[in-house]
Amino acid sequence: MPTKPRVPAIEGWFTMDPQPHLLGLRDPGSGSYFFPKDVAVSAVPGHASAQLEEVPLSRTGRLWSYTTNHYQPPDPYVSPDPFVPYTVAAVELAAERMVVLGQLAPGVDPETLELGMEMELVLDTLFEDD
Known part of the structure; x- marks a missing residue:
């Protein structure tokens, strides 16, 4: 019987690696982190999406x-x-x-x-x- 593929419950929130990480955003100017990523882009004043970088979180x-x-x-x-x-x-x-x-x-x-x-x-x- 073939094994079922594992898929994330919410796409883009974490890696599917053997050592998984949540995926967040970091503002390199302020050092601030955001999770989930869509919150930072839509609701955080002063943090333009163009300057935010995707990073694996601890x-x-x-x-x-x-x-x-x-x-x-x-x-x-x-x-x-x-x-x-x-x-x-x-x-x-x-x-x-x-x-x-x-x-x-x-x-x-x-x-x-x-x-x-x-x-x-x-x-x-x-x-x-x-």
């Missing part, structure tokens, strides 16, 4: 906050059936000092989380279609 950071969602989010989020609670972590990236949100990887017990602990970006399957 793969590691420190846990800033987290919460476990015990409710099924509305569409377009694709939830397993039956719904299973999941944890969202806010991580301050090491080099950029910006906070990004992401779903905790399957198998990581939220009870083991401690604020300030080291975290690493991993890619996992969010859902599969037929």
